Amino acid sequence: MRQYSADLTPPWKKPKPVPEVAAEPGLVVEEPGTGFCGAVIRCEAGTVTLEDRFGKHRVFPMEPRGFLLEGRVVTLVRPAPGGPTRPTRTASGSVAVPGARARVARAGRIYVEGRHDAELVEKVWGDDLRIEGVVVEYLEGVDDLPSIVTEFAPGPDARLGVLVDHLVPGSKEWRIAQSVTSEHALVVGHPYIDIWEAVKPSSLGIGSWPRIPRGQDWKTGVCRALGWPDNTGAAWQRILSGVHSYKDLEPELLGRVEELIDFVTAP
Helix, strand or coil: CCCCCCCCCCHHHCCCCCCEEECCCCCEEEECCCCEEEEEEEEECCEEEEECCCCCEEEEECCCCCEEECCEEEEEECCCCCCCCCCCECCCCCECCCCCCCCCCCCCEEEECCHHHHHHHHHHHHHHHHHHCCEEEECCCCCCHHHHHHHHCCECCECEEEEECCCCCCCHHHHHHHCCCCCCEEEEECCCCCHHHHECHHHHCCCCCCCCCCCCCHHHHHHHHCCCCCCHHHHHHHHHHCCCCHHHECHHHHHHHHHHHHHHHCC
16 A cells, blocks of 8 residues: 655645755845845844844844845744854944955045045945945045046046045135035045044043144154154054044044945945
């Protein structure tokens, strides 16, 4: 006598098995029913909480075949106790995307005044810029900014963002920035004399940035006032080593860099 399986579903109608993926913090998935895409921030009691790039949270049940990972259907499962964890944030505070490849560089660019500016932007926003495909270059000053913008020839598919030091009304930098009128170029700046001053003193273990008399080289004056050797290169490396994330920078710089990234990457 033949024995038949209790499951009479034809093989071709049975759903194909899908991979099970541990819902580690930082894993970016999409819930196909709503289209919500975000990074895992926690999983508990059969649910997973996702956070999108705007900081919005949504809670979803961890159902079989319930999510998309890089376009493929997966089943999320709770991570094993004591399993590896992933960073959920980049140094800029954005949601981290583990394993993401750098995007091919855009035609648009962000220009900053000098090497120190570029190094600081790279340290805090480097992960975001690689994912967005944005290249940062430095100008070595803004005196020739109008001609540089003209030569770059910004357009709808090649926007140009410029970050300027000491951009306060009435300053030389302010007048130069005002002369850039292209709708596809955005010039913004922070109020500090140099990018050094955009680093919070508390992150460097100092009470405040010293006031340097006009006519004296500002960086050299800072080194002397703080009792550091007269070596601005070494001083900058000391400052840069004190920066670990956006929390070590002043809000006046943070907002301007985020504004430039949004401008250059806008559709």
